[in-house]
Amino acid sequence: GAVVSQHPSWVICKSGTSVKIECRSLDFQATTMFWYRQFPKQSLMLMATSNEGSKATYEQGVEKDKFLINHASLTLSTLTVTSAHPEDSSFYICSASVSGSYHEQYFGPGTRLTVT
Amino acid sequence: SQQGEEDPQALSIQEGENATMNCSYKTSINNLQWYRQNSGRGFVHLILIRSNEREKHSGRLRVTLDTSKKSSSLLITASRAADTASYFCATSNAGNMLTFGGGTRLMVKP
Numbered sequence: 001g002a003v004v005s006q007h008p009s010w011v012i013c014k015s016g017t018s019v020k021i022e023c024r025s026l027d028f029q030a031t032t033m034f035w036y037r038q039f040p041k042q043s044l045m046l047m048a049t050s051n052e053g054s055k056a057t058y059e060q061g062v063e064k065d066k067f068l069i070n071h072a073s074l075t076l077s078t079l080t081v082t083s084a085h086p087e088d089s090s091f092y093i094c095s096a097s098v099s100g101s102y103h104e105q106y107f108g109p110g111t112r113l114t115v116t
Numbered sequence: 117s118q119q120g121e122e123d124p125q126a127l128s129i130q131e132g133e134n135a136t137m138n139c140s141y142k143t144s145i146n147n148l149q150w151y152r153q154n155s156g157r158g159f160v161h162l163i164l165i166r167s168n169e170r171e172k173h174s175g176r177l178r179v180t181l182d183t184s185k186k187s188s189s190l191l192i193t194a195s196r197a198a199d200t201a202s203y204f205c206a207t208s209n210a211g212n213m214l215t216f217g218g219g220t221r222l223m224v225k226p
Contacts, residue, residue: 006158043204043216044159093158107151109158 003027004096006108013084013115021079021111023094029074030096034105035067038091050077084115121217122205128223135192137220139205140185146208148181150190153202153219162190162203197226 003026013019023033032051036044048064050056050071058064066088068080077096081088091112095105123138139148150162165172165181165188172179178191192199204219 043218046215095159104164105161107159107161 002098002106004030004094004106004108006092006094006111008111009109010112011114013113015085015115016083018080018082019084019113021081021092021094021113023077023079023096023108025075025096025106028096028098028106030077030098031074032097033071033077034095034097035069035077035079036093036095038093038110040091044093047079081113084113086115089113089115122203122220124220125218126221126223128225129195131195131197131224131226133195133224135195135199135222135224137190137203137222139188139190139217141188141205141207141217142186143207143209145183148179148188149206149208150177150179150188151204151206151216153204155201159204192222195222195224197224200224 005024007022034049035047037047038044046059047062048056048058048069050069052071052074056069071077091110093110095107097105121140129135147164147166149164151159153159163174163179165179176193181188200223202219202221204216206216
């Protein structure tokens with residue numbers, strides 16, 4: 001149980017385009033979903049926390065107009081990277097929590113974004 | 117700065133040997149968790165140890181926590197080639213933030 005999927009697993013796009021990444025909790029309802037970014041050989045950086053039906057809470061330094069997060073249902077959250085640039089190339093990982101607690105998060109497999 | 121810092125950053129051992137990774141943190145925590153990440157893939161939760169616990173076991177994994185030294189260790193016994201991955205510690209504090217360290221890259225040679 002507690003499976004989280006992400007789609008796509010890898011996306012290559014041209015600079016200036018927008019890319020949408022989906023995060024789904026497959027067998028449970030997630031009140032809270034988290035979005036992380038991971039640079040090569042580095043740890044995760046929390047980008048934002050989204051609760052179903054409300055606006056996402058962004059971490060300091062994360063541009064909310066560039067990284068649009070929508071959490072329209074208890075099983076789906078989306079991250080849209082708008083007007084992507086090569087420096088946005090990274091590994092984006094979502095996680096989902098049943099209780100909204102940071103203590104128990106179930107991670108998706110990640111999405112590799114390459115912007116050319 | 118990162119809350120958790122793993123040591124060593126990279127570790128290479130032979131199959132069958134034990135692997136020990138350490139994690140240090142700076143502020144008080146509610147619990148500490150260890151995760152594994154295979155190359156370019158998602159994170160897998162391994163074990164959670166609460167601040168009032170000192171040691172925890174799960175299969176071939178043994179985790180210790182020393183809150184006085186603000187450190188934790190992850191021991192993998194009788195390592196296998198399939199254990200090759202990056203291992204991260206993550207701390208959770210009273211503010212309910214989960215903060216990851218930089219990770220230890222473990223290579224287990226067959």
